[in-house]
Amino acid sequence: MTADELIAAVKFDERGLVPVVTQDASDDTVLMVAWANASAIRNAFETGRATYWSRSRKSLWVKGETSGHFQELEEVRYDCDVDTLLYRVRQEGPACHTGERTCFYRSAWRRGRE
Numbered sequence: 001m002t003a004d005e006l007i008a009a010v011k012f013d014e015r016g017l018v019p020v021v022t023q024d025a026s027d028d029t030v031l032m033v034a035w036a037n038a039s040a041i042r043n044a045f046e047t048g049r050a051t052y053w054s055r056s057r058k059s060l061w062v063k064g065e066t067s068g069h070f071q072e073l074e075e076v077r078y079d080c081d082v083d084t085l086l087y088r089v090r091q092e093g094p095a096c097h098t099g100e101r102t103c104f105y106r107s108a109w110r111r112g113r114e
Contacts, residue, residue: 003045006076007038011083017053018085022063022095025074025088031095032103034061036085041076048073050087069093 010018017035024031034052036044040060043051047062050071054061064070071089078085096103107113 003042006045006078007041009082010041010078010085011081012037017055018083020050020052020085020087022050022071022087022089024091026090029102030104031071031089031091031101034063041085044073044076044087050089063095064092067093067097069095071095 012018016037018037018041020034020036022031022034023029035055036051037053040051040053043049043060043062050063050073052061052063053059062070070092071087072092073087073089075088076085077088091101094101096105098105
């Protein structure tokens with residue numbers, strides 16, 4: 001599938017965005033969740049690097065441009081409703097801006113834990 005074919009199929013929200021779950025391709029760990037617009041998807045396909053739309057900066061964001069912790073795309077998947085994307089990546093360094101490997105490093109609830 002080409003970037004244009006995927007963009008035509010994606011059900012973007014009213015802001016022109018789609019959520020992107022990013023997963024480590026080597027062990028399936030969920031690293032982060034971000035947003036993409038059509039330009040971000042196209043850039044990801046063209047460069048092979050995970051690209052998102054920064055809602056706060058209102059600009060494209062190539063993960064790793066400032067930190068050096070790039071995400072090299074291995075695969076882009078889409079869900080059954082075509083309203084969420086899954087980037088499977090090779091992560092260089094930590095994914096989280098806190099320095100943690102994943103943004104999901106804290107637990108709010110776990111079965112059996114008091």
